[in-house]
Amino acid sequence: MPHERFHFKDRAALERKIADLDLEIPLSDDISILFSHVVVARRVLPNRFIVLPLEGADGDPDGRPSELTRRRYKRFAEGGASLIWFEATAVTADGRSHPRQLWINPKTRDGFKRLVKETRLAAHRKFGPDHNLLLILQLTHSGRFAKPEGRPAPLIAQHNPLLDAKLGLSPDHPLISDSALDALQGDYVAASGLAREAGFDGVDIKACHGYLVSELLAAFTRPDSRYGGSFENRIRFLVDTSEKIKVGVRGLFVTSRLSVYDSLPYPYGFGVNRDDPGNPDLGEPVRLIRKLRNIDFPILGISLGIPASQSHYGRPYDKPLIGQELPDEHPLVGVARWLRLTSEIQKAFPTLPVVGAGYSWLRHLFPHVAAAMVEREKVSLIGLGRESLAYPGWVNALAANGFLDQRKVCVCCSKCSQMLRAGRPVGCAVHDAETYQVEYREARKRAKEIRRTERKTARAAGKGRKRKV
Ligand SMILES: Cc1cc2nc3c(=O)[nH]c(=O)nc-3n(C[C@H](O)[C@H](O)[C@H](O)COP(=O)(O)O)c2cc1C
Numbered sequence: 001m002p003h004e005r006f007h008f009k010d011r012a013a014l015e016r017k018i019a020d021l022d023l024e025i026p027l028s029d030d031i032s033i034l035f036s037h038v039v040v041a042r043r044v045l046p047n048r049f050i051v052l053p054l055e056g057a058d059g060d061p062d063g064r065p066s067e068l069t070r071r072r073y074k075r076f077a078e079g080g081a082s083l084i085w086f087e088a089t090a091v092t093a094d095g096r097s098h099p100r101q102l103w104i105n106p107k108t109r110d111g112f113k114r115l116v117k118e119t120r121l122a123a124h125r126k127f128g129p130d131h132n133l134l135l136i137l138q139l140t141h142s143g144r145f146a147k148p149e150g151r152p153a154p155l156i157a158q159h160n161p162l163l164d165a166k167l168g169l170s171p172d173h174p175l176i177s178d179s180a181l182d183a184l185q186g187d188y189v190a191a192s193g194l195a196r197e198a199g200f201d202g203v204d205i206k207a208c209h210g211y212l213v214s215e216l217l218a219a220f221t222r223p224d225s226r227y228g229g230s231f232e233n234r235i236r237f238l239v240d241t242s243e244k245i246k247v248g249v250r251g252l253f254v255t256s257r258l259s260v261y262d263s264l265p266y267p268y269g270f271g272v273n274r275d276d277p278g279n280p281d282l283g284e285p286v287r288l289i290r291k292l293r294n295i296d297f298p299i300l301g302i303s304l305g306i307p308a309s310q311s312h313y314g315r316p317y318d319k320p321l322i323g324q325e326l327p328d329e330h331p332l333v334g335v336a337r338w339l340r341l342t343s344e345i346q347k348a349f350p351t352l353p354v355v356g357a358g359y360s361w362l363r364h365l366f367p368h369v370a371a372a373m374v375e376r377e378k379v380s381l382i383g384l385g386r387e388s389l390a391y392p393g394w395v396n397a398l399a400a401n402g403f404l405d406q407r408k409v410c411v412c413c414s415k416c417s418q419m420l421r422a423g424r425p426v427g428c429a430v431h432d433a434e435t436y437q438v439e440y441r442e443a444r445k446r447a448k449e450i451r452r453t454e455r456k457t458a459r460a461a462g463k464g465r466k467r468k469v
Contacts, residue, residue, distance in 0.1 A: 001330040005318040006363055006412065014365050023336040026372035027365075033374050034367060035399065038082075038381065040353050041202065041253050041298035043132050045082035048374055049395045050355055052301075052385040053087045053138045053204075053257065054416075055101065058425035063090065063103025064111030068425055070118050071435075076388055077122035080395030083134040083381070084119065085257070085301060085355075088142075088206055091191040092184065094155065095141030095212070096148040098423035104137070109194045112137075116199035136299075137195045138204040138257060139188055143176075143212030144169075145308065150423065155180075157215040158222040160268045166308060168457035176212070178225050184212075185241045192245045196252040202298075203245065203252060207238050208259035209314065210306035217259075217288070220267035234270075235288050242295045256292065257301035260285040260341055263313050264306065271304075280304075280341060286348050293352060301355040301383065302345055304338065307417075313337070315386065316361040317412040321421060322447040331361050331412075339369070343378035353380040360386040361412050364404040386410040390428040415440050422446035 001021055008014040011027060018025045035047045058068040065073075076084050089102040096103055104112055116135060123133045144154040144163060154167055155176045164173070192203045207213040216237050222228020227236055238256065245254040262269035265277035273279040289300060305313025311320075312327040316334035320326055338358030346354045356379040359366040370382040387394055390410035397404055408431060415429040419436070422443035429440035 001333055002328060003326045004330055006331070006361060008363075008365060011365060011368055014362075018332060021330060021332055023332055025332065025336050025339060025369060026376060026378075027368040028372035028375055029368065030375075031367045031371040031398065031402065033371050034382065036374075038353060040083070040134060040381075043134055043201075045132060045134060047080070047082050047395060047399075048370070048380070048382050049081040050083045050085055050381050050383040051076045051079070051081045051388045052355075052357055052383040053085045053206075054385055054389060054426065055087045055097070055420055056426045057098055057100045057420055057423050059100045059102040060111075061099060062108060063096070063101070063105060064108040065102060065115040068435075069102070070115055072389075072427065073115060073119045074122040075392040077119045077133060078126045078396075079388065079392040080127070080399060081384075081388075082132070083136065085204065085383070086135065086137045086200070088138050088140040088211075089191075091139050091141060091187045093148055094153065095143070095146055097140075097142040097145055097211075098147050099150050100423060100425070101142075104139070104191045104194050104198075106194065109198055112195070112198035112200075120199070134202070135200050136202040136204050136255065137198075137200045138206050139191050139195070140206040141184060141212040143210075143215050145211060147423075155212065157212060158219040158228060158268075160215075160264070162264060162268065163210065163306075163308060166454070166457070175222065175225075178227060181216075181227050181237055185237065185244060188241045189244050189248050192249045192252060192254070196249055201253065203254055204301065205238055205241055205245075205254065205256045207256045208303040210262070210308060213238055214259050214262070214270070218262060218264070218268055218270040231284060231287065235291065238288070239291055239295070242292060242297070246295055253298050254295070255297045255299050255301065257303055258285065258289070258292075259303050259305070260345060261304040261313075262306055263304070263310050282341070282344055282348075285345070289345065289349060289352075293349065297352070299353045299355065299381070300345070300349075301357075302342060303357065304341060311417070314358075315412075315417070316358065317414050318361075319413045321414050321418055322444065323451045334358065335361055335369075339373060339378070343373070343376075346377065346379050350377065355379075355381040355383045357383040357385060359384055360410045363409045363411075364406045367398055367404070386412065386416060386428075389416055389426070390431045415443075418447060419443040421450065
């Protein structure tokens with residue numbers, strides 16, 4: 001099913017394509033269910049919409065949210081979603097994905113406090129004091145993708161020939177030690193304490209997209225380690241850290257954005273069928289979620305894919321990053337994958353508020369799919385990523401008019417991803433061009449350098465492998 005750009009004017013045209021491709025993507029005309037209440041962490045949320053975590057690469061060098069960061073969140077808060085899931089925020093300096101990633105520590109705590117205060121205030125001003133906005137901070141260590149000074153400084157949980165080659169890592173590149181992982185648990189707990197002081201309602205131990213905690217879930221080949229090999233060992237970091245936060249940080253809930261399907265072949269991917277990496281096997285993710293549920297997770301964000309490997313799995317798009325090929329997969333196949341995996345997790349945990357994603361590619365037609373998913377109890381909450389950057393007022397527009405303005409929706413052009421890749425401030429270069437066009441231009445220039453470095457790295461890795469043989 002070859003790739004195709006979005007060109008569907010209305011629901012009927014989209015339905016015809018879905019039927020042609022023989023996919024299971026439900027649609028509903030009545031979208032009112034998206035404005036029904038839902039209870040999360042004993043709070044009644046006014047609608048089903050969530051702003052998904054979106055790394056902005058616009059923090060100050062010390063990790064503090066900048067004016068541009070605060071602008072992004074103010075726009076999200078005024079947009080009308082009931083929950084904002086704040087972006088990947090480092091818990092240690094060496095875990096930053098680039099020098100402008102947010103980093104929560106005692107020195108930056110007050111910057112986060114201001115961010116939370118201004119975000120809540122923006123929502124209260126627009127919707128009144130009863131608008132119950134829930135705020136979750138995503139905590140992370142970037143692991144093999146760490147670049148705290150702008151150059152790769154990978155900390156890996158296990159060797160992975162597919163991803164090692166991209167970074168030019170030799171087979172003797174050291175693994176992060178068990179004692180470092182023990183200590184890192186403490187860093188997550190300390191960061192959670194600071195997040196509570198800053199005013200967040202909950203924290204998310206990010207366990208998706210190939211970053212450290214996600215890589216640990218798939219650390220089948222990590223030798224002689226309490227964090228590798230067996231299922232119990234691989235989930236130890238996430239489970240133990242969650243328990244410690246729950247016990248040690250009162251007044252804050254803990255959750256995770258969990259990759260339920262990495263798409264990397266066994267023994268390097270989590271949630272993957274051992275004989276066929278093209279097919280998920282949700283056996284282990286379901287066992288893990290059962291444990292997390294016992295630690296009182298009041299909500300669960302799910303994700304899939306590893307952007308560095310198959311970016312279209314997590315975010316179906318029209319145009320790839322500069323220099324990358326278009327995938328040989330119709331974006332609707334990607335959307336259907338998202339919906340299927342989300343509904344399988346929701347079915348396994350019917351009372352757990354599960355957050356699904358992957359809707360932005362559907363443009364102005366996404367509410368029909370989202371409503372059908374909620375109506376059929378295939379998901380509880382609808383997360384929007386790129387759409388939140390392009391059209392932050394989408395919830396208000398839907399509430400007021402019942403439809404979205406086709407001229408304002410995300411066009412899935414990958415420019416925001418390109419900006420993140422280049423470590424430039426991230427926003428919508430199409431619909432928020434006055435602020436971000438110039439950043440995109442810089443990112444485009446940087447793309448050439450990144451490509452050159454990647455080619456050199458891949459060549460060097462290839463030569464290294466030949467020499468070893
Ligand atoms: C620029 C950019 C930054 C992102 N940053 C994060 C992040 O910090 N944490 C995370 O879990 N996902 C992140 N994502 C993934 C999104 O949250 C979301 O899962 C993905 O874009 C698919 O949803 P969409 O189709 O609505 O965009 C990012 C995506 C983009 C495009």
